[in-house]
Structures are given as C-alpha cells and as structure tokens.
Amino acid sequence: MMTNLKIRAAGLSAFATLAATPVFAHHPLGGAPMETLAHGLLSGVGHPLLGFDHLFFVALVGIVAAVTGRGALGALAYIGAMLLGTLLMSFGVGLPVKEVVIALSLLVVGGIALSGRGLSPSAAMALFAGFGLFHGSAFGDTIAAQEAAMGAQVLVGYLIGLGVVQYAIALAAGWVATKVWKAESAQALQPRLAGAVVAGAGLLLVLEAAEGAVFGLLGLGA
Numbered sequence: 001m002m003t004n005l006k007i008r009a010a011g012l013s014a015f016a017t018l019a020a021t022p023v024f025a026h027h028p029l030g031g032a033p034m035e036t037l038a039h040g041l042l043s044g045v046g047h048p049l050l051g052f053d054h055l056f057f058v059a060l061v062g063i064v065a066a067v068t069g070r071g072a073l074g075a076l077a078y079i080g081a082m083l084l085g086t087l088l089m090s091f092g093v094g095l096p097v098k099e100v101v102i103a104l105s106l107l108v109v110g111g112i113a114l115s116g117r118g119l120s121p122s123a124a125m126a127l128f129a130g131f132g133l134f135h136g137s138a139f140g141d142t143i144a145a146q147e148a149a150m151g152a153q154v155l156v157g158y159l160i161g162l163g164v165v166q167y168a169i170a171l172a173a174g175w176v177a178t179k180v181w182k183a184e185s186a187q188a189l190q191p192r193l194a195g196a197v198v199a200g201a202g203l204l205l206v207l208e209a210a211e212g213a214v215f216g217l218l219g220l221g222a
Contacts, residue, residue, distance in 0.1 A: 034143075034154045034158070035151070035154065036151075036153065036154065036157075037153040037154065037156065037157040038157065039154060039157065040153065040154035040155060040156065040157025040158035040159075040160075040161065041157035041158070041160060041161040042157075042161065043142060043157075043158055043161065044157060044158040044159060044160060044161025044162035044163075044164075044165070045161040045162070045164070045165045046161075047139055047142060047161075047162060048139075048162065048165060048166050048169070049165070052201065053102055053103070053106060053201070053205060054102075054135055054138070054139070054166075055169070056106055056197075056198045056201055057102070057105055057106055057109065057131070057135060057198070058075075058078065058135075058166045058169050058170050058173075059169055059170065059173040059194075059198075060106075060109055060110060060113060060173070060194060060195065060198045061074065061075055061078045061109070061128050061170050061173075062074075062075055062169065062170030062171060062172065062173035062174040062177070063113065063173050063174060063176075063177045063183075063191050063194055064109065064112070064113055064119065064124060064186070064191070064195075065124060065128070065170070065174060066173075066174030066175070066177045066178050066183075067118070067177060067178070067183050067184070067185055067186050067188065067191050068118060068119055068120075068121055068124055068186070069121070070121040070124065070125070071170075071171065071174040071178075072171065073121070073125070074121065074124050074125055074128060075128075075167055075170035075171060075174070076167070077124075077125035077126075077128045077129045077132070078128035078129060078131075078132040078135075078166075078170065079132070079163050079166055079167050079170075080129070080132070081128070081129035081130070081132030081133045081136065082132040082133070082135050082136035082139070082162075082163075082166065083136060083159055083162070083163050084132075084133065084136060085132065085133040085134060085135065085136025085137040085139070085140060086136040086137070086139045086140040086143070086158075086159060086162065087136075087140070087155075087159065088136075088137065088140065089136070089137045089138075089139070089140025089141060089143070089144050090140045090143035090144055090155055092144060094137050094140070094141075094144075095133060095134055095137040098134045098137045098138050099138065099209065100206070100209045101131070101134040102131075102134055102135055102138060102205075103202055103205030103206045103208075103209055104202065104206060105131035105134065105135070105202070106198050106199065106201055106202025106205065107199055107202030107203055107205075107206055108127075108131075108202070109127065109128075109131070109195075109198065110195045110196065110197070110198030110199025110200070110201070110202050111195065111199045112127075112195065113186070113191055113192060113194060113195025113196075113198070113199075114192050114195035114196045114199055115192075115195075116186050116187040116192050117186060118185060118186035118187075119186075139162060142158070143155055143158060177190065177191055177194075
C-alpha cells in the first residue's frame with residue numbers, strides 16, 4: 001500500500017515540478033538556421049519539450065484520452081490537427097490570438113479533468129483537435145521564421161519529429177495513468193490532480209495574457 005502511494009506521489013510530484021519550469025525559447029537549435037532534414041527533426045523533437053504549455057497539454061491529452069478508453073485514437077486527433085496547424089503556419093496561414101487560446105486550452109482541459117466528468121470519445125477528439133490547431137500554429141512559427149529558401153526537407157523533418165515526440169508523450173502519459181496510477185475512469189484521483197496542475201498553469205497564463213492586454217491598452221507595455 002505504501003509503495004503504491006509513493007509511486008503515485010512521485011508521479012504527481014514530477015508533473016507538478018514541471019509546472020514550475022520556466023518557458024524556454026522554443027527552439028533547441030538556439031535560433032540557428034535550420035538547413036537540413038536532421039536540423040528540422042531535432043527542432044521538431046525538442047520544441048514541445050522546451051515549453052511547458054505544450055508539454056503539459058499533450059500529456060494531459062494522453063491522460064484524458066486514456067481514461068476514456070480511447071488513448072491512441074484521442075491522441076491522434078490532437079496530433080493530426082496540430083500538424084495541420086503547423087503546416088498552415090509554415091505557409092503563412094496563422095490563427096489569431098493563438099497564445100491566448102493555448103493558455104485557455106490548459107485551463108479548459110485541465111478543468112474538465114479536475115471535475116472528474118468523463119468526455120465521450122467524439123467530444124474528447126473534437127476538443128483535442130480544436131485546440132491542436134492552435135498549438136500547431138504556434139509550433140509553425142519556428143518554420144515560418146526561417147528563410148524563404150529553406151528546403152522542404154527541413155519542414156518534413158520538423159513535422160516528423162514534432163508528431164512522433166508528441167504522440168510518444170501522450171501515450172506515455174496515458175500509460176502512467178492507467179498502469180502506474182491504476183486510474184480506471186475520469187473520477188480517479190490522480191487524473192483529477194493532474195488536471196488541477198494543468199488548469200493552474202493555464203490560469204496563470206490566462207492572467208498573464210490579460211495583464212498584458214490591459215497594460216497595452218493603457219500604453220504601459222514594455
């Protein structure tokens with residue numbers, strides 16, 4: 001019994017520790033130009049790991065999808081929409097106020113998980129896909145910022161790396177929820193605590209965005 005409690009506490013502690021991680025620059029190459037397939041692959045793999053907003057969201061997607069019984073499919077709905085958003089942004093078709101929507105995605109999905117109310121598979125997939133478009137558009141900024149002469153191999157590498165690493169994160173989070181935490185439904189304690197952590201992070205980001213908007217209206221922006 002004590003061993004199980006320690007395992008659960010360690011898992012939740014690690015999840016909460018990530019919440020305190022500062023948002024790093026979203027580029028593992030340190031802003032250097034991406035010129036090869038390997039550069040694109042490396043950037044795609046590292047991008048979601050360097051921003052806790054994206055990392056938290058995809059992990060919670062995996063947890064929520066797993067406890068609804070559609071772990072692999074639910075995660076794929078997010079991945080597909082995310083890659084579409086990335087591709088669109090790489091060609092200059094961006095989505096408005098995406099940073100605000102990304103913050104709201106953490107607050108909304110985290111709040112749903114915290115509530116313990118289960119989502120139907122179709123509702124979960126629609127929610128994941130809708131927010132996935134905005135996360136993908138933010139990822140696409142990395143590609144859109146590169147020179148126009150950037151080769152197609154960079155984009156292909158980036159999309160592959162981005163999709164694979166996020167799918168792996170989602171599946172791993174779902175595995176922890178069902179196999180380590182032994183969560184059998186949305187009402188289980190551990191997924192709800194994970195939702196609380198993510199919702200809290202989302203609330204902080206929403207408040208930060210609101211503060212920036214107010215300061216901007218008052219002409220007090222940095």
